[in-house]
Amino acid sequence: MPYTTIAQLSQGLKNGTFSSRELTQDVIADIKARDHLYNSFITLSEEQALAQADVADQRIAAGEAAPMTGVPIAHKDLFCTQGVRTTAASKILENFVPPYNSTVSQLFVDAGAVSVGKTNLDEFAMGSSNEHSFFGTVKNPWKLDAVPGGSSGGSAAAVAAGLITGATGTDTGGSIRQPAAFCNLTGIKPTYGRVSRFGIIAYASSLDQAGPMTRTAEDAAMMMNVMAQFDPQDSTSMQMATPDYTTSLNDSLAGLKIGLPKEFFEAGLNPQVAAATMNAIKQYEAMGAELVDISLPNLQLCIPAYYVIAPSEASSNLSRYDGARYGYRCQDPVDLMDMYCRTRAEGFGEEVKNRIMVGTYALSEGFYDAYYLKAQRIRRLIKNDFVKAFQQVDVIMGPVTPSPAFDIGSKTSDPVAMYLEDIYTLAINLAGIPALSTPAGFVDGLPVGLHIMGDYFSEAKLLNVAHQLQQATDWHMQTPNSI
Amino acid sequence: MSWEIVIGLEIHVQLATQSKLFSGAKVGFGAEPNTQTTLVDLGMPGALPVFNEEALRLAVMFGTAIDAEIGKRSVFARKNYFYPDLPKGYQTSQMDDPIVGEGHIDIQMEDGTSKRIGVTRAHLEEDAGKSLHEDFDGMTGIDLNRSSTPLLEIVSEPDMRSAKEAVAYMRKMHAIVTTLGISDGNMAEGSMRCDANVSVRPKGQETLGTRAELKNINSFRFIERAINLEVQRQIDLIEDGGKVLQETRLYDAENNETRSMRSKEEANDYRYFPCPDLLPVIIDDDYIDSIRRTLPELPDQRRQRFINDYHLSEYDAGVLSSSRTMADYFEAVQAACEDAKLSANWVTGELAKYLNTNGVEIEVSPVSAAQLGLLLTRIKDDTISGKGAKTVFDELWNDQGEVDAIIDNKGLKQVSDMGAIEGMVDAVIANSPQQVKQYTEAEEAKRGKMLGYFMGQVMKASKGAANPGQVNGILKKKLDAMC
Numbered sequence: 001m002p003y004t005t006i007a008q009l010s011q012g013l014k015n016g017t018f019s020s021r022e023l024t025q026d027v028i029a030d031i032k033a034r035d036h037l038y039n040s041f042i043t044l045s046e047e048q049a050l051a052q053a054d055v056a057d058q059r060i061a062a063g064e065a066a067p068m069t070g071v072p073i074a075h076k077d078l079f080c081t082q083g084v085r086t087t088a089a090s091k092i093l094e095n096f097v098p099p100y101n102s103t104v105s106q107l108f109v110d111a112g113a114v115s116v117g118k119t120n121l122d123e124f125a126m127g128s129s130n131e132h133s134f135f136g137t138v139k140n141p142w143k144l145d146a147v148p149g150g151s152s153g154g155s156a157a158a159v160a161a162g163l164i165t166g167a168t169g170t171d172t173g174g175s176i177r178q179p180a181a182f183c184n185l186t187g188i189k190p191t192y193g194r195v196s197r198f199g200i201i202a203y204a205s206s207l208d209q210a211g212p213m214t215r216t217a218e219d220a221a222m223m224m225n226v227m228a229q230f231d232p233q234d235s236t237s238m239q240m241a242t243p244d245y246t247t248s249l250n251d252s253l254a255g256l257k258i259g260l261p262k263e264f265f266e267a268g269l270n271p272q273v274a275a276a277t278m279n280a281i282k283q284y285e286a287m288g289a290e291l292v293d294i295s296l297p298n299l300q301l302c303i304p305a306y307y308v309i310a311p312s313e314a315s316s317n318l319s320r321y322d323g324a325r326y327g328y329r330c331q332d333p334v335d336l337m338d339m340y341c342r343t344r345a346e347g348f349g350e351e352v353k354n355r356i357m358v359g360t361y362a363l364s365e366g367f368y369d370a371y372y373l374k375a376q377r378i379r380r381l382i383k384n385d386f387v388k389a390f391q392q393v394d395v396i397m398g399p400v401t402p403s404p405a406f407d408i409g410s411k412t413s414d415p416v417a418m419y420l421e422d423i424y425t426l427a428i429n430l431a432g433i434p435a436l437s438t439p440a441g442f443v444d445g446l447p448v449g450l451h452i453m454g455d456y457f458s459e460a461k462l463l464n465v466a467h468q469l470q471q472a473t474d475w476h477m478q479t480p481n482s483i
Numbered sequence: 484m485s486w487e488i489v490i491g492l493e494i495h496v497q498l499a500t501q502s503k504l505f506s507g508a509k510v511g512f513g514a515e516p517n518t519q520t521t522l523v524d525l526g527m528p529g530a531l532p533v534f535n536e537e538a539l540r541l542a543v544m545f546g547t548a549i550d551a552e553i554g555k556r557s558v559f560a561r562k563n564y565f566y567p568d569l570p571k572g573y574q575t576s577q578m579d580d581p582i583v584g585e586g587h588i589d590i591q592m593e594d595g596t597s598k599r600i601g602v603t604r605a606h607l608e609e610d611a612g613k614s615l616h617e618d619f620d621g622m623t624g625i626d627l628n629r630s631s632t633p634l635l636e637i638v639s640e641p642d643m644r645s646a647k648e649a650v651a652y653m654r655k656m657h658a659i660v661t662t663l664g665i666s667d668g669n670m671a672e673g674s675m676r677c678d679a680n681v682s683v684r685p686k687g688q689e690t691l692g693t694r695a696e697l698k699n700i701n702s703f704r705f706i707e708r709a710i711n712l713e714v715q716r717q718i719d720l721i722e723d724g725g726k727v728l729q730e731t732r733l734y735d736a737e738n739n740e741t742r743s744m745r746s747k748e749e750a751n752d753y754r755y756f757p758c759p760d761l762l763p764v765i766i767d768d769d770y771i772d773s774i775r776r777t778l779p780e781l782p783d784q785r786r787q788r789f790i791n792d793y794h795l796s797e798y799d800a801g802v803l804s805s806s807r808t809m810a811d812y813f814e815a816v817q818a819a820c821e822d823a824k825l826s827a828n829w830v831t832g833e834l835a836k837y838l839n840t841n842g843v844e845i846e847v848s849p850v851s852a853a854q855l856g857l858l859l860t861r862i863k864d865d866t867i868s869g870k871g872a873k874t875v876f877d878e879l880w881n882d883q884g885e886v887d888a889i890i891d892n893k894g895l896k897q898v899s900d901m902g903a904i905e906g907m908v909d910a911v912i913a914n915s916p917q918q919v920k921q922y923t924e925a926e927e928a929k930r931g932k933m934l935g936y937f938m939g940q941v942m943k944a945s946k947g948a949a950n951p952g953q954v955n956g957i958l959k960k961k962l963d964a965m966c
Contacts, residue, residue, distance in 0.1 A: 080529045093528065100522055102529055199529040206759035234531050235761050313759055316561050319572020320526040324625065340565055363563070363754035372756055 003162040003479055006071055006219035013060055013070040020053040020060065020070030024114050027072045031116065031163045037144065037482060040158040042077045042135045044117040045084040052114040059112050067222055069112030074167040076155050077118035078125055079105045079210070080199040084115075088201045089123045089133040092321045092328045092347030102199025103231045104168060104210050111226045119167055120154030123349045124318065125175055125203040127151050128421040131412055132351040139408070140182060141480040142446055146405040149179030155213045156183040162483055166214045166223050170200060172207045173306055174400070174425025177437040180213055181400035181449025184439045184478060186220045186466060187213045191457045192432035193238035196231030202317040204310035205236075207429040215476055217438060217467035221245035224459060240457070248460045249467040254288030256465070257393040263299040264398030264424055264451075272443040277399045280440035280450045283472050284397075284465075292393050296385040301378045302427040303419060308362050308375035309430070314352075315359030321347065354415070383431040390455040395465055397452055399424055400437045404446035424451055434459050438466040439475040447475075484722070485686045488714050489694075490649045490679060491641035494656055495634050496666045497610070497674040498541045504609045504633035505532030505575060505761075512672045516615070516626035524612075524630040526570025531760050534559070538633040539764060540774060541665040542582045542607050545635060547775040548663055549602055551586025556765050559607075559758040564751045568612035568625050576608035576636075578755045582764070583635075588659065589783060590651040595797045600652050601640030608634050635665070641680065641691065646710035650703050653677060654805055658782040662807040669844075676701045681713045682727070692717070693727040697734050697741055709734035713741050785810050793823030802831050808845050812852045819856020822863060829859060833873060837880055850879045857886045865950055871895035897950040901957075904941070904949055908957050911940040923966045934958060 012018055028046050035041050049072070056070035080086050080098035082105075087093045101109065108115060122132040130138040130153025138153040140146040141161040148157040152169030156179035159167050169176040171189035180187025188211045195210045202208060212223035224245045231237040258281065265274055285291065323329035323343030330346055333339035348356070362371035389396060401421060411418045428435040433456055440450035450469070454462045470476050503510055506523035522530035546553045560578040583605035591597050612627035637656060643649045657675060661668040668675050677700050682692035695717070697709050712734075717727050729747040734740075757763075780788070782804045789800035789810075803813045809830070817826040834855065838845060858875055861867050867875065867890055878889045890896055898904060912919055915937070922933050934955070941954045 080527075086528070088528070096528065098527070098529075100527070197529075198531050201528045202760075204759075233533060235533055236759075312756060316563050316573050316754070316756070319563060319565065320528070320570060322565060322567075322572060324567045325525065325570060326527070336567065360754065363756050365752045365754075368754075368756070 003215075003483070004165060005216050006068070006165045006214060006222050007216070009071050009165060010067050010222070013056075014065060020056040020114060021050060023070065024049050024053040024072050024116065027116055027164060031158075034161065035158075035163060038139045038141060038148075038157045038161050038163075039136050040120055040138055040148075040154040040161065040163060041074070041117045042087055042089065042120050042154070043085050045081070045115060048084060049114050049116045052109070056112045056114060066111050068108065068226055070114060071166070072114045072116045072164060073108060073223075074117055074119050074155060074158055074164045075105055075115055076121055076152050076167065076169050078121060078170055078201045079168055080201070081105050081115065081118065084118065086118065086201070087135070088125070089121045089135055090348065090352070091134045092343070093201075094134065094328060096327050098199075100199060103196035103229075103233060104200065104227050106199075107226050107229060113226070116164065119152075119158050122151035122153065123352050124201065124314070125151040125170055125172055125208075126314070126351050126355055128174065128178060128418055129406075129408075129411065130154065130179070131408060132349055134349060137408055140405050141482045142183065143405065144482055146407050146446065147182065149182035149405065151175040152179050152187075152213060156180060156185055156187070159183070159185055159213055159215060160480060162479075166212055166219055168210055168223075168227070169213045170203075170208055170210045171429065172203050172209075172310060173429050174422045176211050176213060177400050177425050177435060177449065177451065178421065180437040181451075182405040182447065184447035184476065184480075185213050185215060186217050186436065186438050186470075186476065187211065188220050188224065188436035188459065188462065189428065189434060190224070190228060190459050191238070191434045192429075193236050194434070194457065194459065195227050196229065196234040196237050198231055198233040202313075204313040205317060206313060207306075207310060209429070217463045217470055218246065218249055220436070221249060221463045221467075224463070228459070238457070243460050245460050245463050248464045251464045252288070253284060253465060253468050256284065256287075256289035256395065257292055258284055258289050259292050259294040259389055259393030259396040261294050261296045261299065261389070261396060261398060263296050268402050268420070268423070269399060270403040270443070273399055273401070273403055273448050276441040276443055276448040277397075277450060280469065280473070281397050283469055287468060287472070294389050294392060294396070296382075296389060296427070298378065298381040298385050299427055302382055302430055303423060305375040305378040305382070305430060306422070306426040307358065307419060308371045309379065311355040311359030312362045312372050313359070315356045315363065318348075318352070318356055323347070379430045382427050386427075386431045386433055386453075395452055395454050395458075395461065397450060400449035400451040401425075404443050404448055428453055432456070434462055436462050436466055438469055439473075439478075441475050442478070486683045486718055487686045487688070488644055488646075489641045489682045489684065489691055490643035490646070490710060492639045492643070492649060492652060493678045493680070494637045494639075494653065495676050496637065496656075496660050496668075498538050498633040498635055499664065499666050500535055500537045500541065500633050502535055503631040504535050504538050504607065505631050508631070510632050511628075514628055516624065516628060519628040520630065524570065524627050526572070532575060532758075534761055534764065535633065538607055539582065539766070541663075542605065542635050543766070543771060543774045544663050544778065545605060545637075545660065545665055546583035546586065547771065548659055548778055548781055549586035549588050551602060551605070552584030553766070553771050554580055554582045554584060555767065556580060556763050557582040557607075558763045559761045560755045561758045562753045562755055564753060566611065567623060568614045568627070568630070570612065570627060570630055574609060574611065575758055575761070577606035580763070581606035588652070588655050590648060590655050591786075591797065591801045592647065592651060593798060598648065600642045600648075603638045603640055605635050605637040608636055610634050646707040646714070649679060649710055650707050653703060653706055655782065658805045658807070662779060662782055662785075664779070664807070668806070670701050670703075673701060677706065679706065679710055679713075681710055681717070683714060683717045683721070693729050695727065695729070695741075696731045698731055698744065700734050705734060705736055708739065709741060712739065716741065782810075793817065793827070795823060795827050799827045799831060803827060806845070812845055812848070815852035816856045816859065819853060820859035820863060822859060825859050825862065826856075829855060833876055837876075849881075849883065850876065854879055854886055861886060861890065865897060865952075866890065867895050868897055868947070868951055870947060871897070894946070894948065896948065898945055898948045901953070904945075904953050904957055907941050907944045907949065908937075908954065908961060911937055911944060912961060915940065919962070919965065922962055930962075934962070937962070
């Protein structure tokens with residue numbers, strides 16, 4: 001049953017139209033039949049999924065179902081899943097089977113959701129195109145020779161192709177929002193600290209945040225209701241109650257102040273993308289919202305700051321993949337140094353090695369002040385820009401990416417061009433605020449995303465704003481031709 | 484040339500917490516390898532640290548005890564390096580913002596002088612695991628039970644000028660941490676160990692000589708030996724026209740030598756940066772004051788009280804206050820026999836001798852303070868002689884038992900019956916005409932010395948049971964009457 005929503009599946013399960021086992025079997029059969037087109041899954045966990053489906057069916061029969069009970073979902077292969085291989089799309093973790101669940105995957109187990117498998121990504125979530133995966137490039141369902149975006153490209157492609165109705169992603173510099181934009185999805189990066197990072201393989205700890213990728217804002221709200229919980233196992237998790245994100249979806253937007261930062265609409269933005277974005281934003285005026293011109297003067301500094309901070313943290317976070325305890329180890333090391341060097345040289349892909357090198361350099365004695373400390377100062381400036389902006393406006397809107405999905409291979413030789421893909425998304429992670437991408441129309445048949453940013457912990461407002469656009473338009477219900 | 488020795492110590496103290504610094508795993512010595520570990524201690528992908536606040540309390544307690552500045556905002560930093568028993572590839576420590584800032588302690592030397600030694604800082608950090616090289620046939624086993632055990636690293640100023648001062652400093656630190664109860668101070672199990680920075684310079688020279696760092700010193704005896712060896716090595720080197728290299732050297736207790744581990748050039752660049760998984764630790768004056776109020780009587784205060792109240796010498800007071808258990812033991816003995824001087828002599832004499840010879844800690848002394856107190860009471864009430872008491876002590880040490888029963892069984896009760904002693908004295912005088920003649924003809928000043936012979940004969944006749952004081956008095960009276 002392709003191209004439905006979580007809300008519809010939840011209703012069908014509740015009504016007894018189908019069982020979770022039937023649904024799960026259908027979903028897995030569909031993935032097996034069609035995913036060769038997209039390469040969106042790394043691992044299918046059929047046996048565990050059916051066991052979870054049976055538990056869900058019992059809960060439904062007993063009248064103890066939660067909204068997500070029995071609904072099949074998929075996890076980006078960065079979330080540790082107990083008993084199910086978790087690779088981070090890296091050779092170095094090719095055979096790693098965690099003995100534990102990430103907090104997020106455990107929360108979905110507790111909610112009765114069925115995890116059918118693990119989706120493809122850029123290795124260790126480093127990339128904007130899903131071309132940097134040990135398990136191969138992911139294809140965009142809207143154009144099979146275009147990238148789906150990254151790093152959560154597998155989750156995006158799987159949902160866009162109708163293989164699954166919802167999937168988890170992580171967003172360190174745009175890794176949920178950019179693929180959501182490229183694949184016509186709703187993808188939200190919550191406030192840093194809103195969703196637990198425990199059990200999610202770390203890329204850049206001060207920026208990483210998990211969120212849902214779905215077709216609708218309502219589905220995203222349903223997944224957020226499960227995911228967004230305080231976790232004492234994550235020291236950066238915020239101790240606060242979880243609102244019911246579905247109850248405020250229909251709140252009126254009359255009087256909403258929408259900030260349009262001029263820096264988001266300057267040179268570098270594809271004019272057609274600019275037009276589509278503005279067209280979507282104009283929809284809000286009819287709902288009684290007010291558009292306000294604002295400025296985020298330090299925005300352009302986000303790329304250098306991000307590409308110092310993220311690789312620095314990554315260089316340290318990825319030190320544990322040393323061949324000593326789990327994961328890949330090179331053949332017949334002659335000594336310890338040989339084991340380290342060859343394990344890591346053979347186990348990591350090129351982009352991961354690039355970033356480890358950059359981060360190692362930035363943290364080195366004599367360079368630390370010039371790079372890491374300076375980047376942290378820029379980070380504070382960017383954060384202050386947003387804090388000031390939210391004194392003026394309720395949400396900020398703009399494009400998610402400078403252009404729609406690009407062709408596979410077209411930017412792999414030019415890392416800087418690839419990094420510029422993230423110009424509109426990086427600053428949000430540096431500031432720690434929440435932001436989402438929602439469908440905003442098409443340019444030459446490829447989806448465009450509208451970027452909606454809010455103040456700290458304003459996820460409910462962002463979902464409300466996105467949902468209202470989805471009530472007024474049908475971009476999000478369009479189907480790619482490849483289905 | 485005359486040389487000045489300059490020493491600074493870095494002491495690692497294992498804090499007496501129930502669980503680890505960043506995980507809920509139990510802290511303990513001697514468990515089966517890798518049984519006291521969690522995902523965090525194993526460095527599993529996605530695992531996150533959670534700070535153990537008990538360690539904070541113990542560190543602040545130490546800081547207040549040495550009159551140090553307390554860091555109201557302390558920050559954990561990652562120290563990055565590769566080693567098989569370092570599961571994350573970094574050690575979580577504190578760098579720029581330690582929990583304890585500048586403080587000081589006073590040390591007492593054997594000659595009764597006192598000296599103030601500066602403490603630069605003390606910071607919290609996690610311990611590494613252990614590499615086990617035996618039993619693995621060309622391979623190395625890794626035991627991560629110790630991984631993430633909380634340590635307080637106490638760094639001194641280079642204020643010590645001899646190995647003896649370094650030992651006195653270490654002993655005082657040991658007394659402080661055991662008195663505070665923040666560590667068991669067990670050096671054999673590695674709960675307290677030190678690295679020594681040692682350099683020499685010509686007397687009168689201002690600038691410091693090049694230092695070598697001696698690693699891995701785990702007993703008071705080794706501190707003195709290792710430093711003296713290193714000092715001699717450096718002096719010999721310089722006097723032979725050589726130069727001291729800045730390097731890390733390992734003290735080898737078995738061969739009694741120090742040898743080079745790595746030079747400055749080979750030293751790691753640890754790429755310290757603030758740990759993004761942990762929030763800065765913020766504390767206020769109320770918290771610090773609440774801990775200050777819980778401080779027990781500190782070694783210096785107790786030493787002073789011993790001098791004032793018990794009229795002990797500076798040296799005895801220092802020794803007896805050198806650890807909490809030692810001081811408690813002494814005070815219990817003193818309370819039982821009500822003779823501080825006698826108690827001090829026995830605790831620092833006979834008891835210390837037995838403890839040292841048998842390598843037993845005072846905590847587990849086979850002779851309890853109550854038993855020793857009773858034994859000393861029996862000396863005081865003339866039941867036994869000092870010599871007899873030593874026999875009883877030996878019996879108590881080896882076979883336990885009860886003081887009065889041992890005195891009875893061994894027939895050690897002193898003969899204090901005047902009549903019986905007079906009889907023995909008369910017999911000895913009658914059987915020693917030669918010696919009596921010499922005594923009566925000798926000058927009065929020399930007679931005291933000659934009395935020894937008669938004392939010995941009477942004691943022998945009584946099989947050591949006669950009260951020596953009484954024997955002495957009666958002998959003198961009778962012999963002097965013959966002059």
